[in-house]
Amino acid sequence: MLVLKFGGTSVGSRDAIGRIIAILNDPEHFSNVRVVVVSALSGVTDGLAAAAKKAAAGDGTYKEILTAMESRHREIAEAFLKSPRLNQSNSFTAALFGDLNRIMDGVNILGELSPRILDSIMSFGERLSACLLSHILCESGVPADYLDARMVIKTDSNYGAARYFPDETYTNIRSLLETRPLLQIATGFIAASSDGNTTTLGRGGSDLSAAIFGAAIGAGEVEIWTDVDGIMTADPRQVTNAFRIDTISYVEAMELSHFGAKVLHPPTIRPSLEKGIPIRIRNTFNPKGPGTRITDESVPSPYAIRGVSSIGDIALIRVQGSGMVGVSGFSSRLFGALARKKLSVILITQASSEYSICFAVLPEFALTAAAAIEEEFEREIAAATIEHPITERDLAIIAVVGSRMKSTSGISGKVFHALGRNGISVVAIAQGSSELNISAVIRKEDEAKALNAVHEAFFLAGVRSVNLFLVGIGLIGGTLLKQLEHQKEVLADQHKIRVNLVGVANSRKMAFDSRGLNPGDTGKILEDGEAFDLGVFMERMRSFNLPNSAFCDCTASDMVPAAYAEILRSAIPVVTPNKRANSGPYDYYRLITDYSKDRGIPYLYETTVCAGLPVISTLRDLSLSGDRVRRIEAVLSGTLSFIFNNFDGSVPFSALVREAKAKGYTEPDPRDDLNAMDAARKALILARECGMPLEFDNVVIEPILPPACFDAPDIESFFRELEKADGAFEKRRAAAAAAGRELRYVALIEEGSARLALREEPAESPFRSLVDSDNIVVVATDRYSDLPLVVKGPGAGAAVTAGGVFADIVRIARTLV
Numbered sequence: 001m002l003v004l005k006f007g008g009t010s011v012g013s014r015d016a017i018g019r020i021i022a023i024l025n026d027p028e029h030f031s032n033v034r035v036v037v038v039s040a041l042s043g044v045t046d047g048l049a050a051a052a053k054k055a056a057a058g059d060g061t062y063k064e065i066l067t068a069m070e071s072r073h074r075e076i077a078e079a080f081l082k083s084p085r086l087n088q089s090n091s092f093t094a095a096l097f098g099d100l101n102r103i104m105d106g107v108n109i110l111g112e113l114s115p116r117i118l119d120s121i122m123s124f125g126e127r128l129s130a131c132l133l134s135h136i137l138c139e140s141g142v143p144a145d146y147l148d149a150r151m152v153i154k155t156d157s158n159y160g161a162a163r164y165f166p167d168e169t170y171t172n173i174r175s176l177l178e179t180r181p182l183l184q185i186a187t188g189f190i191a192a193s194s195d196g197n198t199t200t201l202g203r204g205g206s207d208l209s210a211a212i213f214g215a216a217i218g219a220g221e222v223e224i225w226t227d228v229d230g231i232m233t234a235d236p237r238q239v240t241n242a243f244r245i246d247t248i249s250y251v252e253a254m255e256l257s258h259f260g261a262k263v264l265h266p267p268t269i270r271p272s273l274e275k276g277i278p279i280r281i282r283n284t285f286n287p288k289g290p291g292t293r294i295t296d297e298s299v300p301s302p303y304a305i306r307g308v309s310s311i312g313d314i315a316l317i318r319v320q321g322s323g324m325v326g327v328s329g330f331s332s333r334l335f336g337a338l339a340r341k342k343l344s345v346i347l348i349t350q351a352s353s354e355y356s357i358c359f360a361v362l363p364e365f366a367l368t369a370a371a372a373i374e375e376e377f378e379r380e381i382a383a384a385t386i387e388h389p390i391t392e393r394d395l396a397i398i399a400v401v402g403s404r405m406k407s408t409s410g411i412s413g414k415v416f417h418a419l420g421r422n423g424i425s426v427v428a429i430a431q432g433s434s435e436l437n438i439s440a441v442i443r444k445e446d447e448a449k450a451l452n453a454v455h456e457a458f459f460l461a462g463v464r465s466v467n468l469f470l471v472g473i474g475l476i477g478g479t480l481l482k483q484l485e486h487q488k489e490v491l492a493d494q495h496k497i498r499v500n501l502v503g504v505a506n507s508r509k510m511a512f513d514s515r516g517l518n519p520g521d522t523g524k525i526l527e528d529g530e531a532f533d534l535g536v537f538m539e540r541m542r543s544f545n546l547p548n549s550a551f552c553d554c555t556a557s558d559m560v561p562a563a564y565a566e567i568l569r570s571a572i573p574v575v576t577p578n579k580r581a582n583s584g585p586y587d588y589y590r591l592i593t594d595y596s597k598d599r600g601i602p603y604l605y606e607t608t609v610c611a612g613l614p615v616i617s618t619l620r621d622l623s624l625s626g627d628r629v630r631r632i633e634a635v636l637s638g639t640l641s642f643i644f645n646n647f648d649g650s651v652p653f654s655a656l657v658r659e660a661k662a663k664g665y666t667e668p669d670p671r672d673d674l675n676a677m678d679a680a681r682k683a684l685i686l687a688r689e690c691g692m693p694l695e696f697d698n699v700v701i702e703p704i705l706p707p708a709c710f711d712a713p714d715i716e717s718f719f720r721e722l723e724k725a726d727g728a729f730e731k732r733r734a735a736a737a738a739a740g741r742e743l744r745y746v747a748l749i750e751e752g753s754a755r756l757a758l759r760e761e762p763a764e765s766p767f768r769s770l771v772d773s774d775n776i777v778v779v780a781t782d783r784y785s786d787l788p789l790v791v792k793g794p795g796a797g798a799a800v801t802a803g804g805v806f807a808d809i810v811r812i813a814r815t816l817v
């Protein structure tokens with residue numbers, strides 16, 4: 001035997017009622033349902049409350065509300081019923097509206113609305129809907145009776161939130177049903193006190209009514225029909241990856257609901273819990289769906305937690321002072337004072353020093369709570385042994401719930417790692433002694449980010465998503481986008497890593513979509529994008545407040561690196577092939593690299609030296625394992641390497657420069673390569689990685705070019721000047737060749753200095769083994785002293801550089817739990 005409950009939205013319209021008829025007629029339900037509990041039509045309860053308020057305030061427009069309400073009930077009746085049932089239904093509706101109007105007129109005349117009268121007014125909503133539905137079901141071939149629950153559910157006289165008397169109520173229900181063999185369509189929410197007055201059961205009252213009927217008849221299950229598929233692992237409006245929970249225990253469901261999962265109101269579970277009757281949450285829009293079953297069995301789950309929930313706006317009140325330390329009875333006085341004001345406390349934490357205690361309430365109760373404390377501890381506050389209570393606002397609570405937490409270690413570590421890694425600071429923490437719930441108070445604006453970060457950490461079975469914001473989609477950024485697109489599936493399927501491109505920009509335009517932009521379409525997307533502004537881009541990135549965000553700078557600009565510090569401070573990792581930040585002022589380099597190390601927010605720049613070759617990471621590994629770099633000798637410019645590797649007299653120097661540019665080896669401005677700035681930047685970065693506090697001016701650069709080339713105002717005139725120097729370059733090459741040598745531009749980092757020089761290398765030189773755009777880094781360390789460590793390979797080019805940037809982005813994903 002089943003008890004079903006349909007909420008307001010499930011009886012609010014013709015379509016909705018059509019769905020109820022279909023559900024009651026399906027084989028799963030037909031002849032198995034004993035009682036259907038209904039709420040008032042959607043909006044009616046609120047409408048009644050509003051009308052009552054108006055009446056009490058002397059505002060005559062309450063009549064209009066009632067007239068509209070009556071028409072709505074009649075319209076639904078007309079849609080489903082024919083005479084004689086239509087007449088019966090309409091005369092019941094008319095009679096009820098007659099009574100209702102008289103009560104409201106009374107309220108209007110007296111100008112007073114007592115809780116008792118309000119309950120009586122509210123009861124009309126369910127009485128109208130249940131009676132209407134019983135007629136409609138009869139008409140559609142499902143014989144049913146109307147049951148006014150006031151006949152059976154008996155309560156105390158606590159109007160607005162009455163408590164039911166289980167024994168009397170259950171007996172009443174059982175004896176009434178013995179006399180009523182048909183399906184019963186019962187009013188939810190309403191009941192009657194022992195002296196016969198109408199009462200209501202408070203928030204979630206219709207669910208409670210259903211649970212009461214279920215408990216009374218020992219139902220096999222109570223089905224709560226609503227508009228969601230069941231209880232979800234998190235609020236799907238905030239967490240897109242949230243999914244339906246199959247089975248959950250009563251206590252877990254209560255904890256989740258307490259913290260904002262609005263599917264069920266906790267007290268409604270109690271009758272079912274006491275009688276061990278399962279509750280199932282089901283979706284009227286997806287009637288074949290299994291829903292969520294709430295039972296007392298301990299149901300195994302593959303996940304360490306059952307769900308994550310939140311309350312989006314709370315206030316935290318802190319009481320502290322020496323007068324609390326070691327004083328027994330302090331907290332009972334504190335919470336006694338709050339209880340007397342009927343304030344419900346959401347969370348409590350106390351420092352073990354007993355010096356302070358803090359608790360959370362809904363913000364609208366913060367003033368009353370603080371006043372209650374001031375009053376209770378008036379003497380202590382006057383004597384300054386207790387401070388005035390301090391209220392912090394604009395906070396939220398997130399709660400991680402699950403009974404498996406008890407037996408699984410590391411849960412709180414995972415929760416706080418996920419929060420910390422995303423720069424979400426935790427204001428207070430509470431763990432219930434039941435170990436069913438870990439709650440953290442955080443800033444209100446971080447709610448969605450926290451929910452997503454924690455949800456991902458526990459539920460996405462190792463899937464790690466990075467929300468990427470990319471500035472610069474020229475050669476390197478554009479190639480990166482192609483690689484992202486190409487590798488998407490392999491990353492997701494084989495490595496459980498998802499790179500979600502949320503923001504993208506070039507120097508003119510920018511575009512965003514938190515659901516993810518298609519990397520292959522960015523060209524088109526940007527055409528329709530908004531004008532680029534770095535400040536606005538950063539602001540947007542922060543205001544999305546997505547968990548696991550990452551920023552990637554694929555520009556050659558000075559301005560973008562200036563923003564890294566601020567980005568890292570927002571707990572957003574930075575990946576870059578742009579050398580400007582690490583080769584700019586030493587203090588800034590230290591600021592961002594130290595911040596990254598201290599806070600654990602990744603700042604990754606492998607491709608700033610030798611593109612994708614593992615140079616930065618190798619130096620770091622050497623240093624971490626206690627080795628010391630004594631000397632580095634290196635060819636660091638892919639462009640210059642290409643030029644000198646191919647400079648054999650058959651092609652003029654300037655033509656090789658043009659070829660290097662065409663191959664994507666040069667900087668956006670090739671003068672940066674030819675005047676050795678680019679190589680010098682890399683030498684400086686390497687020196688700094690080895691612990692040398694050098695500034696750019698300390699790097700000694702031997703120029704390659706004649707002065708006229710330096711003065712060229714643009715790239716084309718630069719090439720013209722360069723052509724004029726072809727003869728001089730050829731002369732220099734030929735002279736070296738005559739001695740069996742070749743030109744190479746080599747950096748030497750040693751004893752606290754960095755120098756770059758155009759050298760003539762003999763045949764046995766390691767730098768003579770280079771081809772194409774090869775870079776080589778020869779590192780002598782304490783351990784690699786007889787034979788140095790050598791990293792060698794292509795050191796410039798779109799594919800290898802973008803690949804290195806991609807690898808750094810994947811490294812960020814790997815730091816996620």
Ligand SMILES: NC(=O)C1=CN([C@@H]2O[C@H](COP(=O)(O)OP(=O)(O)OC[C@H]3O[C@@H](n4cnc5c(N)ncnc54)[C@H](O)[C@@H]3O)[C@@H](O)[C@H]2O)C=CC1
Pocket residue numbers: 471472473474475476477505506507508532534554555556557558559560577578579607608611638664665666667668795796797798801
């Ligand atoms: N080509 C290579 O082999 C290597 C290049 N790199 C570095 O990669 C970076 C990108 O190089 P390319 O892709 O060749 O440059 P590019 O000139 O082709 O593309 C630069 C992109 O950045 C955008 N941009 C420029 N200034 C901007 C600003 N202030 N704000 C926003 N967007 C801006 C441009 O619109 C363009 O989309 C450079 O820092 C370069 O040093 C690093 C290692 C190797």
Ligand SMILES: N[C@@H](CC=O)C(=O)O
Pocket residue numbers: 608610611636637638639640665666667673678795796797
């Ligand atoms: N222009 C650079 C590209 C890599 O950083 C080079 O030539 O090495």
Ligand code: NA
Pocket residue numbers: 606607608609610611612613614615616804
């Ligand atoms: Na590298």
